[in-house]
Amino acid sequence: MSSIETKHSILIQTIKNLEQFESNELQFIQDFFEFVSVGRSHHLVAYKSRTKYIYFINKGFVRLYLPIKDKEHTRFIARSGSFIAAFPYFINQKESLEVVETITDCELLRISRNDF
Numbered sequence: 635m636s637s638i639e640t641k642h643s644i645l646i647q648t649i650k651n652l653e654q655f656e657s658n659e660l661q662f663i664q665d666f667f668e669f670v671s672v673g674r675s676h677h678l679v680a681y682k683s684r685t686k687y688i689y690f691i692n693k694g695f696v697r698l699y700l701p702i703k704d705k706e707h708t709r710f711i712a713r714s715g716s717f718i719a720a721f722p723y724f725i726n727q728k729e730s731l732e733v734v735e736t737i738t739d740c741e742l743l744r745i746s747r748n749d750f
Contacts, residue, residue: 641743644690645743648715667745672739674737677733678696678734679733680733686746687746689743690716697711697735698733699733
């Protein structure tokens with residue numbers, strides 16, 4: 635198993651748990667996901683930015699929050715084996731009112747809007 639396959643193994647297992655795919659289809663899917671490693675407190679989606687990616691978490695924790703009147707209102711915390719994005723803003727390509735931030739060091743796979 636190559637390092638690329640290793641980095642995609644949790645994603646592939648998650649997909650296999652949802653639907654049956656042939657191995658060539660799984661390879662095709664994983665080729666669209668790019669591996670990224672980021673530190674704690676990294677904004678994957680910043681406030682009022684355009685959302686470019688959906689992220690799959692290989693390792694770590696990520697939260698989605700709304701900044702309202704100088705307070706952060708956490709809406710969701712995602713962990714390994716989960717997808718996360720500011721989904722409405724990803725789909726509509728409007729400025730995000732949500733922030734997606736790592737709360738630990740993270741290993742992620744990301745897919746762009748065009749590839750999605």
